[in-house]
Amino acid sequence: MISKTVTSITILFAFFCFFQGNSQEIKFKGDPDVSFETARNLAFNKQRKQAQDTLMFILTKYPNYHDVRAFLATTYSWDGDYKKARSEFKYILERDSNTKSTWVAAINNELWSNSPFVALELSNEVLKKFPNDAEILYLKANAEENANHPQEALNIIELLLAKNPEFKKAIDYKETLLQKLRKNIIGFRSEVDVFSDVFDPFEYYTLKYGRQTKYGSMIAKINYDRRFNDSGIQYEIDLYPRISNGFYTYLNFGFASSDLFPNIRYGAELYKSLPKSFEASLGFRTLKFSTVTNIYTGSIGWYTGNDYWTLRTYLTPGDAGLSSSGTLAYRKYRKDANNFIGCSLGLGISPENNQFFILNETNSTIILKSQKFRVEYDFSSKSNKHIWGTQFGIIHQEKSFKPGEYFFMYTFTLAWELNFK
Template identity: 25%
Template sequence: MVSGVIHAQDTTSADGLFAAAREAAYEQKNNTNAIRLAKKALAIAPAYTDVVVFTGRVYAWSKNYDSSLHYMQQAIAADHNNEDAYIAYSDLEMWNAHNEKALAVTEEGLSYVPASRELLIRKVKILAAMRRYLEAYTAVSALADGGGGNAEVRAMMVMLRDQSCRNKVSIKLDGMWFDTSRTAFSIANDDDARFAPQRFASVELVTATRIGPWVVRANVANRFKKPGLQYEMDLYPKLSKTFYMYLNAGYGDHLEVFPRWRAGTSLFANLPHAYEAEAGVRYLYYTNDIFFYTGYVGKYISKFLVGARTYLAPSGNKFSNTTGATIRYYFGGADDFVNLVVMKGLPIDDRRINVDLFNAGTSRFAELSAKCSIKKVNIISLNLSWLQNKLPYNRQVEQYQVGIGYTKRFL
């Protein structure tokens, strides 16, 4: 059957043999026959560099790396402007975990074909694999600024953002106000403090470590006319080029203002085709243990990131459920975007919300936020949010929030 297909094609010219070789490799998955046909084409046209590169690729797929290397080097020696030859050669070295060699090949290719988007993408991936995150972030940012900002580039840029900074300091200030005018009857006097205006502030330090970014954070709040302080630590260990983790632990000194204890962990995955995903668990302790399980999936589409998240909390034989969606538009780098979040339920990871205050009701939440970077190292953030909670006994409370933040990145 295979030979019948071949005889139906032109196997007397180099072009015909090349077409038959590609069919054998891509459709029939027959690498041995593909190499045989490619060599017949090269016997007719030894300088046919497309066939030379193709032969090298098929040898690599067959794990015959020495022969593959021979053909890659032959193609580059024949034509230093052959972009595909450099791409195939760098792929070969990356597959063999020869990152230094792969980087050298990629940079040599860029010296001849500086506008090559595919070589730039490979350079970013190689630098990231070598944990040279700042260089990788600089390269992918330049690629996005130069019009190469498709979904794959956007996903890489966001992934490398925090890995690339040596240190980062942030401060955030938020104010919250409550509206109880839609309550069916007056809030009792002993509840007045619960719905008094609230203030929230946080200071955060991020520093790079060998295993991933380390975060130390202090949150200060005035809730129920009482001050409180919460200390937190986060760690984002990188497990591989696909997976990394989130680990969190926190302690609050005033039970009514913050949970006494909080902890969390998640596994993140940067998936093919610009997808990302997360699965994790959160723990809060006020006067009893509260566990939440969370899942998220998102996809980069051009300059947009769209995603969906859920929080599930065991409640007897059932699960209480929070579901939400987000859409983010990037108008520049990884820190230049407008973000909209809508949720049915409470955003459990939001420190500005006292989950214990609202967990008895049915909630709806929406937030509009924006970030803008200045020279990539100064970042301004703004956010507005609305939370509606229907409490028992026909009581309804709405919370309005406005916040501003500033981040200084040290590259």
């Protein structure tokens, strides 16, 4: 019995060794150039795995066919398998460090893998072989920016353009860096409301200063309001602190000594990015006139390509019950966030976004009806240094002193902003 068992094990072991020996002898026997072209066609036709199998098979006989290995490494980069790609690029560069395209692909692999310091190290090394090469300098600038050194990136791009003034990618990239380095902004906004009856025109102006910081952005504002033959000033500050990726907040505080504004206002809102390009928020606003008004708000937004949809509601408890308003807005972005066209439709009124109508003893006991429509168009200069905005809106508003009767309000808005370092 023992003898039979030993015999069976011996046969299995011999079979295994025979199989392993044969499998190790299987090597590529075709034309490597033809197979390489086949593999490239497979890779560019979304048959990445078949392409990689073909490339690896070629390398069993031609391990130093560096173009094949470099393309294999590139396909790994496309798949997000940066560690495998890094290993293949290292193999090539240890044997042939004079091919610029391999260095370029290796640096790109590090940039895509979010390893900017490794990309910088490779860039500095290859620049010893190809001094002042435009393509390598461009990649080094990208690495500096990804390492959170945008000023260094700009310095490199300016050096590149001094010797290669027609390098289109570098020209465009310089504008992007300049925009990123412009951490300060001043702006002016003017709004006039014209009424179909009852009221004389209202005027509203805002002067603001904003700054981007590593913690988020802050905006300080001075608001000037003129209506009912009276005028007043309000001081406000908005903060947008970042908590983590896809998670940030909005904080607001303002004060005024004029009856045209709340004596004090403050609020907060929490924003969270969601799967499928959605975003949601929840928050509140508090306005303190002679009495305190609390407003609860929330929104849900959806990015789809260059389009953005958002639905926001305001809920305001009061003596007459719960007053609610809602707005559906749409924006079509063009080249960036500073260039878009948009429109919005809304029902209901909220003191948060209609400060011309102050809650007081007279109108706090009724819930006013309102419908509104607004169109907007924002555009920037070529360098994004100057940004202009225009808006036109129509509001069909119930009269607080004559419930059931309405008037129209036509809103005209112009805005301008200047970005600077």
